[in-house]
Amino acid sequence: MRAVRVVSQDADDPLSGLSVEDRPHPEPRTGWVPVRIVAAALNMHDLWTLRGVGHPAERVPMTLGCDGAGFAPDGSEVIVYPMLGDGATGDITLDPRRSMLSETVDGTFADVVMVPEQHLVPKPPGMSFAEAATLPVAFGTAYRMLFTRGKTAPGQVVLVQGAAGGVSSAAILLAKAVGATVYATSRSVAGRAFATSLGATALVPGGRLPEQADVVIETVGAATWGHSLRAVRNGGVIVVAGATTGSMPPADLSRVFFRQLRIVGSVGSTLDELHRTVRLIDSSAIRPPIAGSFPVERAREAFAALLAGNVPGKLILSFANDAAHPRLPSDNRIA
Structure with a gap:
């Protein structure tokens, strides 16, 4: 073979x-x-x-x-x-x-x-x-980040960093499927156009959101970490599943505790989460x-x-x- x-x-x-x-x-x-x-x-x-x-x-x-x-x-x-x-x-x-x-x-x-x-x-x-x-890696990972770890609910605001990545683009589609408002960043014009085609409002990295995010999907790491901390609302959650630009950015702990932010890690998905991912995609006609x-x-x-x-x-x-x-x-x- x-x-x-x-x-x-x-x-x-x-x-x-x-x-x-x-x-x-x-x-x-x-x-x-x-x-x-x-x-x-x-x-x-x-x-x-x-x-x-x-x-x-x-x-x-x-x-x-x-x-x-x-x-x-x-x-x-x-x-x-x-x-x-x-x-x-x-x-x-x-x-x-x-x-x-x-x-x-x-x-x-x-x-x-x-x-x-x-x-x-x-x-x-x-x-x-x-x-x-x-579906298994990109969409399964995004599903766990959004719904198991991030507790994303319909009507919430989601910021996705690095829109062109596989997990990030999957997160845009899944968040839109449940009725979230989605913003996404990309450093390239093509990446921002891609995010827009998926239904997100595209921003340059570090760009100011019209409203603060309930959930931030973070797979980029050092290059976007400061923006993630600034963009999330008081009591909001940043879900981390990658650090492609570096894993040791300034922690900015004063912002974390003063605004009572939740920072949670996420890896892959369980078998049950993949089953649920497939059902959501099928019922939402996501392609x-x-x-x-x-x-x-x-x-x-x-x-x-x-x-x-x-x-x-x-x-x-x-x-x-x-x-x-x-x-x-x-x-x-x-x-």
Whole structure:
């Protein structure tokens, strides 16, 4: 089968360690099932792995990919939930030994991936495989940030920092879907135009909001942290799930305590949250923005586009496994 692999890591030249190659089909594993991938979405996580950030060298080579959608063994159309853990905490995102597909086991950038049987989420029939493949990481993370950690409610004001990012653009769409007023920042004209197309009022980073935010979605870090603190209302919440521009900005603790702000962290989503994310998207007729789709053989081009940045929407790898609508054997063997 075809697979997109990290075979070496280089912080300065991450694409030098990218390989598209033929691999044996995965071995059966008790409690796990094979999913024949039709579409998979790129994430910054994949690029960090190629750079060697958060991914030990001893786990290389490894098949990349956290997001994917395809066919279960019975032929049903499914979305793959990507987070792994032992379940002891009850909330997998709090498991100190949690991992993602492509971190400790091969990921979704392959014709077939093995996943725990309970990690299959039904794909809505009206949603394309490419759209479905964008949901687990970006939309699942945004859902948890907004509703589980941020307690966003209809009619509230939400500020999303860094609108062009996958999680940020997902947060705009999900917040709009429940009736929130959404403002979003981007440093580029194209990014602000993209935010506007998603239904947000676009601002330059640091721009003054017409009203203070109840909830701030923060994935940018140092470059926007001061603005997030100024833009949120007294008693409001800043939900942090990333720090792409640095994780050590001035804390400004006097502002935090004087205005009684809540600052909460958020990581990924639970399986239940992904189910709820899919239901919300399906019922709201949201269409995840897709910037481009590449056949798996052109994976390097897709990664080059991700590396270049300023991609308005998600990049997709297509595995063209949908033509035969295959049924995989129930005993986990791969034909």
